[in-house]
Amino acid sequence: METRWAYTSSYNFPKLREAAGRTCVIPMGCIEKHGLHDPLGTDIIKASHIAYKASQIETVCVFPDFTFGDTPFGAHTKRPEGSICLDVRIQMGLLEALCDEIAENGFNKILVLNCHGGNVAWLDAFERNLGVKPHKFVFGYLRVSDLMTPHTMAEYILKNGSGSIPELTAEDEELVIKYHKEDMLCGHACMGETAYIMGIAPESVDLDMLGRESGLPQESPIKHLTDVGIVTDSYDWFRTFPNWYEGHDPVGCNERIGRAAVRLESERIAAAFKLYKEDKAFVETMKELYKEPSILD
Numbered sequence: 605m606e607t608r609w610a611y612t613s614s615y616n617f618p619k620l621r622e623a624a625g626r627t628c629v630i631p632m633g634c635i636e637k638h639g640l641h642d643p644l645g646t647d648i649i650k651a652s653h654i655a656y657k658a659s660q661i662e663t664v665c666v667f668p669d670f671t672f673g674d675t676p677f678g679a680h681t682k683r684p685e686g687s688i689c690l691d692v693r694i695q696m697g698l699l700e701a702l703c704d705e706i707a708e709n710g711f712n713k714i715l716v717l718n719c720h721g722g723n724v725a726w727l728d729a730f731e732r733n734l735g736v737k738p739h740k741f742v743f744g745y746l747r748v749s750d751l752m753t754p755h756t757m758a759e760y761i762l763k764n765g766s767g768s769i770p771e772l773t774a775e776d777e778e779l780v781i782k783y784h785k786e787d788m789l790c791g792h793a794c795m796g797e798t799a800y801i802m803g804i805a806p807e808s809v810d811l812d813m814l815g816r817e818s819g820l821p822q823e824s825p826i827k828h829l830t831d832v833g834i835v836t837d838s839y840d841w842f843r844t845f846p847n848w849y850e851g852h853d854p855v856g857c858n859e860r861i862g863r864a865a866v867r868l869e870s871e872r873i874a875a876a877f878k879l880y881k882e883d884k885a886f887v888e889t890m891k892e893l894y895k896e897p898s899i900l901d
């Protein structure tokens with residue numbers, strides 16, 4: 605069935621809510637540089653697509669994209685072309701208002717599928733802050749989606765044997781296992797993220813741009829501070845990876861590997877959706893806490 609909120613008519617909406625077990629998923633990403641080869645919207649493109657694919661395996665309602673995540677630069681900084689940087693308080697306020705609206709429409713379980721590491725800090729604060737007043741929903745988020753390629757995918761092939769991922773040729777398997785054995789660095793605009801975009805919107809990837817900027821770490825000039833456990837600011841990742849690129853070049857990545865990564869990750873996420881949807885303990889324990897438990901009915 606159609607699982608996307610925005611593509612569902614008002615008439616069909618109650619049927620979707622019921623089939624979803626009153627569970628609504630919000631895809632979340634950001635708009636920021638992903639090396640020179642991946643698109644600015646890499647994180648929200650994969651969150652949106654994988655949330656939808658997974659919802660076709662395990663029915664949940666997929667809310668319109670929460671596109672604008674936290675990238676820790678403002679207009680006063682020299683940031684790459686195309687970045688969108690909002691005050692994090694706007695994001696927290698918007699997310700809470702949207703969750704309240706989702707609950708007004710009859711959902712009592714909300715889950716964010718987050719595909720941007722920079723959102724984790726404020727999502728933790730958001731969850732903490734939800735507790736200061738009653739809400740008609742319980743809220744959870746998946747910390748960040750698995751990069752899948754090459755490491756998880758290689759482990760899958762090594763465990764289940766050659767041919768176990770039907771999308772791949774023998775050369776593809778060889779490439780994925782080679783990068784896994786070489787302990788390829790992955791993190792941002794890496795083999796993992798590049799594969800997802802190749803599986804979703806291959807025309808948005810330009811592998812010819814590889815080699816112009818490095819994705820390998822540089823020593824942060826304030827490493828002596830972070831080494832003793834001093835947390836300085838959210839810019840520190842950028843001191844280590846100033847090209848907004850963390851990873852060895854994903855040379856040889858292709859659409860087949862991308863489609864396999866998207867399918868495997870969608871299946872993994874669908875299993876998480878099922879657990880969250882069928883779980884009763886989360887709502888029940890919140891009801892025990894509330895002075896007026898009927899708010900969660």
Ligand SMILES: [Zn+2]
Binds near residue numbers: 646647792793797
């Ligand atoms: Zn990303």
